Amino acid sequence: MANHKSALKRIRSNEKRRVLNKYQHKTTRNAIKKLRELSDKKEAEAMFPSIVSMLDKLAKKNIIHANKAANVKSGLAKHIQAL
Numbered sequence: 001m002a003n004h005k006s007a008l009k010r011i012r013s014n015e016k017r018r019v020l021n022k023y024q025h026k027t028t029r030n031a032i033k034k035l036r037e038l039s040d041k042k043e044a045e046a047m048f049p050s051i052v053s054m055l056d057k058l059a060k061k062n063i064i065h066a067n068k069a070a071n072v073k074s075g076l077a078k079h080i081q082a083l
Helices: 005-037 041-060 066-082
Strands: none
Touching: 005 041, 005 066, 041 066
């Protein structure tokens, strides 16, 4: 266990960040799944910008790799074009 006040605080703050990061990542994954299940092109196009924004925020905070965000955005754009 940690011996310093700062180490104890770091443990608390790390746990808070971990929970928040997990929540944001899971929310984004659920939104992506929902978009992939859509068959209506208009709905998908309306939903796409919000998902791109979510992915960009995750990449900016290093929750996911920037290249992964780019690959997912590209795949979703192709999916929407194919509808």
